[in-house]
Amino acid sequence: xxxxxxxxxLSLITGAVTSGVAMAKPETKAxxxxxxxxxLSRAIAKYRQDEAKEPQAQRGWYDDNGERQGGLIAFxxxxxxxxxPETPFVDGxxxxxxxEHLEAVxxxxxxRLLINVPPGAxxxxxxxxFWPAWEWAIGKSHLRYVTFSYSASLTERDNRRFGxxxxxxxxxxxxxxxxxxxxxxxxxVSNAKKGWKLASSVGGVGTGERGDRVILDDAHNVxxxxxxxxxxxxxxxxxxxxxxxxxxxxxxAIIVIMQRVHEDDISGVILSLGLDYVHLCIPMEYDWKYCTxxxxxxxxxxxxxTDPRYVPLQxxxxxxxxxxxxxxxxxxxxxxxxxxxxxxxAGQYQQAPAPRGGxxxxxxxxxxxxxxxxxxxxxxxxxxxxDAAYTEKEENDPSGLTIWGTFFNKxxxxxxxxxxxxxxxxxxxxxxxxxxxxxxxxxxxxxxxxDPAQSRAAYRWRQRTQEHWGLMEWVQHSCVMFKVxxxxxxxxxxxISAAQEMANRFGQQPFAVQACQVVGDKYARALAVxxxxxxxxVYAPARDWAETVxxxxxxxxxxxxxxxxxxxxxxxxxxxxxxxxxxxxxxxAVEQESVMHRPKPKALYxx
Numbered sequence: 001x002x003x004x005x006x007x008x009x010l011s012l013i014t015g016a017v018t019s020g021v022a023m024a025k026p027e028t029k030a031x032x033x034x035x036x037x038x039x040l041s042r043a044i045a046k047y048r049q050d051e052a053k054e055p056q057a058q059r060g061w062y063d064d065n066g067e068r069q070g071g072l073i074a075f076x077x078x079x080x081x082x083x084x085p086e087t088p089f090v091d092g093x094x095x096x097x098x099x100e101h102l103e104a105v106x107x108x109x110x111x112r113l114l115i116n117v118p119p120g121a122x123x124x125x126x127x128x129x130f131w132p133a134w135e136w137a138i139g140k141s142h143l144r145y146v147t148f149s150y151s152a153s154l155t156e157r158d159n160r161r162f163g164x165x166x167x168x169x170x171x172x173x174x175x176x177x178x179x180x181x182x183x184x185x186x187x188x189v190s191n192a193k194k195g196w197k198l199a200s201s202v203g204g205v206g207t208g209e210r211g212d213r214v215i216l217d218d219a220h221n222v223x224x225x226x227x228x229x230x231x232x233x234x235x236x237x238x239x240x241x242x243x244x245x246x247x248x249x250x251x252x253a254i255i256v257i258m259q260r261v262h263e264d265d266i267s268g269v270i271l272s273l274g275l276d277y278v279h280l281c282i283p284m285e286y287d288w289k290y291c292t293x294x295x296x297x298x299x300x301x302x303x304x305x306t307d308p309r310y311v312p313l314q315x316x317x318x319x320x321x322x323x324x325x326x327x328x329x330x331x332x333x334x335x336x337x338x339x340x341x342x343x344x345x346a347g348q349y350q351q352a353p354a355p356r357g358g359x360x361x362x363x364x365x366x367x368x369x370x371x372x373x374x375x376x377x378x379x380x381x382x383x384x385x386x387d388a389a390y391t392e393k394e395e396n397d398p399s400g401l402t403i404w405g406t407f408f409n410k411x412x413x414x415x416x417x418x419x420x421x422x423x424x425x426x427x428x429x430x431x432x433x434x435x436x437x438x439x440x441x442x443x444x445x446x447x448x449x450x451d452p453a454q455s456r457a458a459y460r461w462r463q464r465t466q467e468h469w470g471l472m473e474w475v476q477h478s479c480v481m482f483k484v485x486x487x488x489x490x491x492x493x494x495x496i497s498a499a500q501e502m503a504n505r506f507g508q509q510p511f512a513v514q515a516c517q518v519v520g521d522k523y524a525r526a527l528a529v530x531x532x533x534x535x536x537x538v539y540a541p542a543r544d545w546a547e548t549v550x551x552x553x554x555x556x557x558x559x560x561x562x563x564x565x566x567x568x569x570x571x572x573x574x575x576x577x578x579x580x581x582x583x584x585x586x587x588x589a590v591e592q593e594s595v596m597h598r599p600k601p602k603a604l605y606x607x
Contacts (some may be wrong), residue, residue, distance in 0.1 A: 015339050038241070049174050053079050057138050059103055068096035071103055074545050075134040076126065083129070083161055084167045092324040093308055094121055094282055101280050104303050105213075106140070114270050114277040115257040116351040118284045120328065123257045124217050127292075128158040132197055132213070133165050137175040139597055145197040146245050148213035150221045150234070155199035156186040158217075162197055163189045203237055210247045216256045219266045221313050222348070231262060235269045259348040264560040268353075278302055284333065284349040285325050289313035343558060354555035358455045360526050361553040361565075369417055371540040376419060376541075379405030384479050384511075385571035386470060386490040387563040388498045398425045399471055400563030402549060403482050404571045406580045416532070416572065417539040417580055419482055421549045422474070423564055429470040429501065437461050445506075446480030472501055476509070484511045488574055490566070491515040516570055523557055526565065530574040538572075 056078065060071025073096060080089040094117065104110040117123050132145050132516065146229040147155045163184040165171055171179070179476070180192040190196035198209055202219055221237065224230045246252030260267055272275050278301050286309040292298055296313060298306040311317040322328060328336075339347050347353035369376070384406045389397040437443045441461035448455040469477070475498070479487055487502065489495040499515045520528070532538060540546040549564045556565045575581035 002045060026299065045173075048372045050071050053174055056443060059107060060099060062096075066093075067091075069604060070098040072106075072126075072131060072134050075137070076130050079130070079133075079165060079168075082165055082170060083125070083282050090096070090324075092326055094324045095126065096289065097280060097282065098123070098126055100305060101278065101301065101303065102127065102255070104121055105255065106131075106135055108251070110304060111251065111253045112275070112277040113253070113255045114267060114269055114279045115255070116260055116279070116281045117257070118282070118328075118349045118351075119259055119322070121282070121324070124154070124158055127255060127257050128155070128217050129161045133162060136166065136179050136195060137171075139178060140195075141179050141191050141193040143194055143213060144211040144247070145213045145215060147197065147199055147217065148202055148219065148242060149217050149573065150202050150219055150224075152199065152201035153292075154218065155201060159189060159199040160186050166191075171569045202234055203241075210245050212247055212252050212514060214242065214245045214252070214254045216242060216254070216258075216266070218258050219256070220258070220261045222259075222261050222344075224323070231265065235264070235266055238266050238269065260351045260353045261347050262558050263353045263555050265353070267351075268560070280305070281351050282307070282323055283351050284328065286310075286318050286321045286323070287350065287352070288319045290350075290352060339475075347558065350525075352556045358524075359558070360530055360555065360556055363550060363554050365533040365536060365538065366550055367415075367536055367539045369541045376405070377407040377417060379407045379417070379419075381406045382419065382482060382484050383486045383488055383571055383574060384475070384482070384484045385567040385574070386475055386495070386498065387490060387566040387570070388492075388495050389563065398423050398561070398563055400561075400567045401475060401478055402564060402567040402571055403484060404568075404575065406575060412542070414580060414582070415537050415539060416575060417547055418541075418549060418568075419543045420478065421564060421567075422478070423548065423561065424471075424474065426474065427470040428497070429472045429505075430465070430468045434468050435465055435473070438464075445477045471498065472505060476506055477504065479509075479511050486512045486514055486574075488514050488516050488570055490570060491517050514574075516574065521563075522562060522566060522569075525573065526556060527570045529569050529576065531583060532572050532576065532581055537581070537583065587604045 042546070052074075053393050055070035056075045058070045060068050060073055063069050073091075076095070076099070077089060077091070092553070098115060098117070098121075101110065101113055101115065105113055115123065116128070120405055128147055135143055147158065149155045153499065163186075166179055166189065167181055167184050178193075181188040181189070182192055183196075187199050198211070200209075216238070219234055243254065246254065256266060256270065258265070258267060262268065264272075269275075271279065280301055286307065291307050291310065292315075298310040300306045308320045309323070322333060336349070340348070343354075343359060346359075365567065370375075375499045382403065384401060384403045387400045390398050400423045401421065402418060405417050405419050406414055407417060409415050435443065437457075438461075440457055441464070442449075442454055442457035443461050444454075444458035448458050475487070478484075489499045489502075491499075496515060499513050519525070540550065549568060552561050552564045553568060554560055556562060559565075572581060
């Protein structure tokens, strides 16, 4: 307590005691003492209330030690025991960061906020309980809140906590003059200034109400994050319904706070579409590559906040540093990693829904093909693999084609290389009238002819028609261009049609078409070919299209797209089945088996 505070409280005590002597005329000395103590208690209580209210009513600030004082965090510290009487309050900069950004919403600097923090970071209690109670307390009791989660039980739980806080004796003693409650239920808490807080769920009745603040806390159930149908329905609801629940679209605020569960969850939609949200992202372990920009500078939010774990130009000093060691010590984190596995850790704790380096197919398993001449190796066998989905509508799955070759390295070991790939949303086929060559044109698939005149004629035809090509034309062109020996097409509805059309349309083509039967689900098929990648047998060049394949396979099965992964696993399985993708151990075993001496078999019975 500073000297001014000491003098203030001493004056209050003196005044209370003097007042007790002057005004009270009790019959005994005991009554005099009781009266003085009662007035003294009231004076101290009043002083403490005033001392608490003053910093809470201000915007928070950082002291000389880097600790946040005043504002929302002071409010949380003061009222913590109301909601958690048996749990000690653990302070930390993670809380300070969230408070700082929520205060920026309160003071009109942010109206769209996305917060990604690990489980246990007190996100629901802070955002859905303490923050609304604090806003009401500092003179904004007219504000209305609509809160959503994947389950109504979660928002109703937080509304009960909110009601317990604002109806408590301690809260009413400080702020009862500005927050007079008229209703205090699990679904709705309201006050005399017509402010209220409504609990709802994704797709629930709250979608018909409008508020000044819309809070979406954990929109996805972790257990259902793998369901494309459930996840897509949730993101559609977010874009079409929830985002329109503000009374004032310009001044109202939307806060989305969650842990990442999938590349294409609501956070992923916000980020991929470039929606105008301030993004506060706090991974449990600091990741230099993710938390800094291309120049090695820390990523800053618009209000100037940066991750305090950053050490300039020294990634080794800060990589892996924990966010909140006081609450989550290293031994607890290691136990958690082992218990939940790499996928859950990457998404929920690191806010990057794929393990660092990849999941089933780790990035480090891909070998870089970068020869001095820039050419591909001479391949003994080349196959193309198609995952077909022919539609022009963006919301449907695209088609994916990958082309692979097998070759021998300098040690005479057989290896696999990714030669080309593409992902496109295509119609099944182009109009054949458009494909008919006009005067001075020549229809040529694949590489242009060496003859200059024919090359120019073929180029004119391709330039006119290529934008109209469908799936069949692109597959034909790619297979001829890269001298494919065999085209693999998954034997499902669209794949069967594609295989038949390829045979009917292009007749005597230089490659065979094979319809591959589907055995097992996508995950099982990926695991079946994982050893080929983990034993460092697969190469890829440093090209954008190769990076697209590597990126997709790194986040599988958490990623938005799976077409290139399906295409790749189908190709590698085919190469394994025909003996061209054996691991070194398998090849050595086959070689030993071939040279092993076997005695001539004897007849079972004498002849």
